[in-house]
Amino acid sequence: MRDYNSELSKKTGMPPGTLIHVGDKRVEEPKLTLVEYNGDNLEVHVSQDIDIIKDLEFAEDRKIWINVDGLHQTELIESLGKLFGVHPIVLEDILNTNQRPKTESYEDYIYVTIRTLFYERLENTVNSDQISIILGNNFILSFQEMETDLFKKIRQRMERPAGIIRKRGVDYLTYSLIDSIVDNYYLLLEDIGEEIERLEDELINEPSPATLQNIHELKREMIILRRSLWPLRETIASLQRDESGLIKESTDIYLRDLYDHSIQVIETVETYREMLSGMLDLYLSTVSNRMNEVMKVLTIIATIFIPLTFIAGIYGMNFEYMPELKWEWGYPAVMIFMATMAVIMLYYFKKKTWL
Amino acid sequence: MRDYNSELSKKTGMPPGTLIHVGDKRVEEPKLTLVEYNGDNLEVHVSQDIDIIKDLEFAEDRKIWINVDGLHQTELIESLGKLFGVHPIVLEDILNTNQRPKTESYEDYIYVTIRTLFYERLENTVNSDQISIILGNNFILSFQEMETDLFKKIRQRMERPAGIIRKRGVDYLTYSLIDSIVDNYYLLLEDIGEEIERLEDELINEPSPATLQNIHELKREMIILRRSLWPLRETIASLQRDESGLIKESTDIYLRDLYDHSIQVIETVETYREMLSGMLDLYLSTVSNRMNEVMKVLTIIATIFIPLTFIAGIYGMNFEYMPELKWEWGYPAVMIFMATMAVIMLYYFKKKTWL
């Protein structure tokens, strides 16, 4: 959670559309990957330079996907934006990597931004990255701070000539990119689910302050996770409702499936959050229970021995005229009296079910 | 709750429509049950092979119900899908047995999926299975991982020639299948309700840490149960609103009844959840109460005897010049003094209503 909001203040007081990277520099040099494809051909060019794009010829029968890994060279983003006619305020959102997931329709393109999530089990934290996608008539631009495996796998699927992804339009590719990110949420939720089960076992079998701390941390992460996931649903619904013509009807069925997944993901997070709340309540009850146990032991011991010690103290007094001290059976009589008292006490505790 | 989400990661990174069974293999061999029926006739064929379906002749005056028990032979599902023109993304949902209950309308058929629920009282857990139904023009396909009694009973009702179910269309059969599943929820909720009453009695009469554990477990199951039941309402409402013509107007009245039941089921789960929350609060208060009791006993005993023991300790000192020790009435005087102190203490506790 650390630093989630921590750099937005960089931008304060600047006019809108000022391009400043609000986020982390995660790669040395930005990397551009240009994929030109249609049903028959697929060409991939990788470069650190925008020149490979400048010579690009747009053709009706070819689709173009440009992926940028690394956002800290703002001039690169700016040039790309100009080339494809992207509004500066959109470029600004691409560079401010704290966006809430959203879909925005512009005249010639749709801007979608969602977040990839990573769970660090050791630290019980969830980190996230922003993925921005611009879907145009025959092109896609995608932006992220660092290369991920997710998009690599999509590229591999595109290399297979028979793949549906090659034949269909860039709207289907957009769907595929978002789908791969949402699929990845399931992995994240599975990991967290396993951690919750582990903590629940620990809570029942050997609860410790560390268990409490872990449950609390995980619950806090759920609160933060919700912020990235709740808007996802609306983001995908907006794509479904889009009327610009950039998304073909044949893709709707896939977006509906994606929408289902987004609801499942949200509901799982809500379920986890409620389960963790329940575990925190259970912890508190368990501590009270154990404290009650401790108190009973103390009370039983003290209640039996304090009065007996008092009686022993009586006969330890040094008065000259204490007739009992002279009696031959005084000592055994006192001992029997004390034993009787102890038995009565034990019976009383038994009746109170303290034993 | 274990493994609720645990296999969805199998699918990560695959293109949509890839058919992989996400769930459990619960039968050795899938079983196909083909029921051909109309008002006059009823024929039932059971097979492990798809061949019996391949020779199927479609006739205007005959309705067909194909039920599949066992989902692990994906080729079987795929062949069936192709035969009836079902979209791969629907087949995928049939095989991913973690779907949220939903109704989806396609051009030629309606896809409905809901969950059957089983309560294991000994382990305080609720397990669930996915039932998928495809309602076409004159046919129904139904899919589940394992044969259940629920559908067997429907088949028995169909064997009676006078039964309304034979005379009406496949939309009424769809309603009957869902109705039998929802009816079964009442049994589940009755069992849970009885367990809640048992726990409430236990809570009042002899609460133990095990009671706490049981209430907590049941509350956690309610959280999970809600996830299967909340969407049920929308699933049935979607069927009611359907405009494809596949559901006849005469069936609407039955769907409205089903809708009522879905709300009743949801409200019962919410009621149970709130009652269990109240029981957890009561448990905590009860533990505090008992701790207070224990503390009072300890305090009364200690407060009476510690000062008396101190006085006995005074006269146990070995100073040479302690005039009281020489007095003839010293011992009885001290004893009376101590008794008086004890009585005052007891009066004080009485006034504080600790006794």
Add this chain to the structure above:
Amino acid sequence: MRDYNSELSKKTGMPPGTLIHVGDKRVEEPKLTLVEYNGDNLEVHVSQDIDIIKDLEFAEDRKIWINVDGLHQTELIESLGKLFGVHPIVLEDILNTNQRPKTESYEDYIYVTIRTLFYERLENTVNSDQISIILGNNFILSFQEMETDLFKKIRQRMERPAGIIRKRGVDYLTYSLIDSIVDNYYLLLEDIGEEIERLEDELINEPSPATLQNIHELKREMIILRRSLWPLRETIASLQRDESGLIKESTDIYLRDLYDHSIQVIETVETYREMLSGMLDLYLSTVSNRMNEVMKVLTIIATIFIPLTFIAGIYGMNFEYMPELKWEWGYPAVMIFMATMAVIMLYYFKKKTWL
């Protein structure tokens, strides 16, 4: 709350429209009350037999109200249903006395079901009965398990020739029946309100575990009460929106008044629930407070006397070479020292505001 859902399982697996009484047999024999009335005349016939109804002549200028007390003779309900053209699925709801309050419009009639509520103060429980009303063109059928005073009073009002109820249509009579049930809720809520005030006084003046138990029980009943009352609002709103023509415009003003009452009733229950939650929290804080008091007494006594007892113990040791024991002023010196220590301790507790 006991048995709220406990008999719905009777119906599992049966086709819709199967008539089985799900509820209690509260009268030996069902009783039919037939009221024929218009502005000029009123005739009342009471019977255990349906025959009096079979000879009924329907006339434009006469209105008919048939009330059935006792639902266990399902054939009687069935015959009545056939006579008045009521759909079997409605008859089923009349017999399943666990319905959620609702209004359902059919072609020729409107079906309304709400619940009467009874509060048993001694057991802190709220019981309920189902009242079903079928409002037709010129007739009303009403069904309940047992005769109530509520409907008797309506009949008495009808006997007065000047009463508005005689002059207006059956829609106004329907309103009057529902109004008398909702009015009765106020009595129930007043009783519960008084019990809450009594418990609040008890909580402040002499809280005991029984107080806790009572608050908890009442809160649980509020949870169950809500289930019967929340749908009431929608039930009445549906009547207001009705467009079948069975409810005349002149009745709308009365239904609006009824709607107001339904909201007031719901808000009172919600208020009670929140007040009871607050009382549970207060109880917990009060127990903590008292535990704190007990602990302070124990700590003050122990902290003063344990060190003093230790000092007495020192001079009770039997060492041969303990010079203090020989001093003439040893004993008074030790006594003064101990008194000083006690005073310092008391001052310390005073400063900590423990005294």
Add this chain to the structure above:
Amino acid sequence: MRDYNSELSKKTGMPPGTLIHVGDKRVEEPKLTLVEYNGDNLEVHVSQDIDIIKDLEFAEDRKIWINVDGLHQTELIESLGKLFGVHPIVLEDILNTNQRPKTESYEDYIYVTIRTLFYERLENTVNSDQISIILGNNFILSFQEMETDLFKKIRQRMERPAGIIRKRGVDYLTYSLIDSIVDNYYLLLEDIGEEIERLEDELINEPSPATLQNIHELKREMIILRRSLWPLRETIASLQRDESGLIKESTDIYLRDLYDHSIQVIETVETYREMLSGMLDLYLSTVSNRMNEVMKVLTIIATIFIPLTFIAGIYGMNFEYMPELKWEWGYPAVMIFMATMAVIMLYYFKKKTWL
């Protein structure tokens, strides 16, 4: 909160429109105040008799405001109602002084009812009265149980000939009456806000069970207050939406301002409620904290002196053969040993940060 609902049962079982005063008799005799006014003239007549109204001449260029203080003479209300054509069900609401705030449009008039609120600081309770207003074409009727200063001030403003209130229609007067009531809520909320601040200071500086009790009482009043204030928003919104023509367009701008105030009032109550909840939680944590302090003192004292007392007890035993007792340095050795033990203990507590 006492008696909030306590008299509604008076009305049970009566036909709608039966006029019974459900509330308190707060004045001996009802007082009618008739104000006839226009831009040029203002005449005020006060009487206990309805006759002054019976001779009333309605004129196009004169506006009439009749205010009734005291509702227990139901015949008076009835006569007034007949004179101005008010429906009995509205008169009933005027007399049932437990109405939820609401606006109801009738053919010839609008009925508005809201509540005035009074905060009794000493008892931490909020009392309320019902104000009913009937806004007709050229007249206003207002009803309340007792004269308030609020309306007197409005009358004073009307006496100034230059006042806008004289020139504008009765709709503006209606706005002014409601505005004066809502303005008064701010005073109430300020008083409660000051009490909350006082309690918060008390909670931090010297919390006592009385503090807890006060916070609890205030929170309970907030729950009840919400019930009177939440509907206010809708009441004013209904006036804004009114399409009867009784409210002129020029008044809309004032109603919008009033609507803003109603939201501010609701939000303040919600804020107070959350703050009081937070204070209750803080109280509980504070008690736990102090209990922890008390326990530490007890534990430190007991843990140091109980073992030392045991050692003193050893050497207080009367065995004949205890060589240590004969040693010359036995006594000082034991004393040094005991001092060392005490120091170690103190060091241990220091390390545990208990000291």
Add this chain to the structure above:
Amino acid sequence: MRDYNSELSKKTGMPPGTLIHVGDKRVEEPKLTLVEYNGDNLEVHVSQDIDIIKDLEFAEDRKIWINVDGLHQTELIESLGKLFGVHPIVLEDILNTNQRPKTESYEDYIYVTIRTLFYERLENTVNSDQISIILGNNFILSFQEMETDLFKKIRQRMERPAGIIRKRGVDYLTYSLIDSIVDNYYLLLEDIGEEIERLEDELINEPSPATLQNIHELKREMIILRRSLWPLRETIASLQRDESGLIKESTDIYLRDLYDHSIQVIETVETYREMLSGMLDLYLSTVSNRMNEVMKVLTIIATIFIPLTFIAGIYGMNFEYMPELKWEWGYPAVMIFMATMAVIMLYYFKKKTWL
């Protein structure tokens, strides 16, 4: 939070449109800043007098921004209002500095009011000021109690001739003013976020009652903060929906960005509030945990030494006939017996995992 509502009562009972400053006098003399600008020119005049405005010539090709710092000279506001045709009820809102953020459309202008927020870290409080903006056809009026840096920076941006702000209309300037205020919220939230992290560290590493107090205070401020921020969203959405023509289409894209920010700000506050609630729960659990630790130490010590002290007390009794006292090995035997008992106790505690 102090004094948030504390002066609204000044206004009670006054007619609407009465101009009274409800707020603080923060500058000695009000300051008027007049900015006349278009793409080519920019003139700034500062004065304490309204005269500079009276001579103002309105020209098609020039835009005017008048900013007022200091609201206590109500005549100044009144004159300005008259000059620009602003309704008195709007002027009243400008002077009542407790407005809820809102947008109100009038015939010739739009009135927007939002709040600037300042976080005082030392006192854990959030203070706020009201900013009012009136957007007319070719002019903007802005009002606040004190000059802020925010608007100064806007003025500096306007001085650059190339700046977009000079070229665009007053609607864009309105956006820029609101944007600078909302940007400033990020700074506030960052500061609060850092304080939350600091408190979370403190809570884990060295919790103290002061930590509790701080968390509580911060949570209370979040409750108050929400009241200023929730309406912000609707305020900006109203601007987006505006149909008066005063806001040009080209500005819509910027308002959408602003709307995004308003949601982000609200979500952050909600997240903080939930995190602080979680921290309060954690604190309570932590205190319980530590109390449990303290209790265990006490119980171990007492349970070991109280019985041993009793045994020592037995042999400290002065009975004449106590044979053990005469035995040669009596003393070592008792010592060994006592050591054995202590070891058994320790083993018991070990088994209970108390050690």
